[in-house]
Amino acid sequence: MSVSSSRLVSLQDAAEHYSVSTKTIRRWIAAGRIEGYRVGPRLLRVRMDSLDSASRKLATA
Template identity: 40%
Template sequence: MGRDGGAERSGQPQWTRVRSTEQQRLRRPLMDASTESPWLTVREVAQHYRVSTRTITRWVATGEIRSTRIGPGRLVRIHRTELETEQQQYLSAAS
């Protein structure tokens, strides 16, 4: 018998199923305004627009999305209102 109570197969390793970070990310809500900060990471904005983080970084560099740098490092945060502003501009251009 193995540690988990099941029969142990001789000569075969015991494998444990581990969720990938992608699977874990998909299980939590994307953006819940009531519990999260108004400042979003590049990754969160990329998930919102369904583009790569590199695309968001490019948009920040060209000024398509306003952002704030935090500290002396490379930390970039985008305010949630920027997403709402972009959405309003898109909707007004479509009509």
């Protein structure tokens, strides 16, 4: 695991990186697809390597 991929990023940064909404990132956390980390009483962060492992390539026809 590289240092850059193991860093914690905001939901907004993660959403922009994967071209999805922050609501989708929150849904993925709630579904257990990725791990969310609470930093302080309100702030959520996700690990980029967690997002990388959750995304998968779709087969083409």
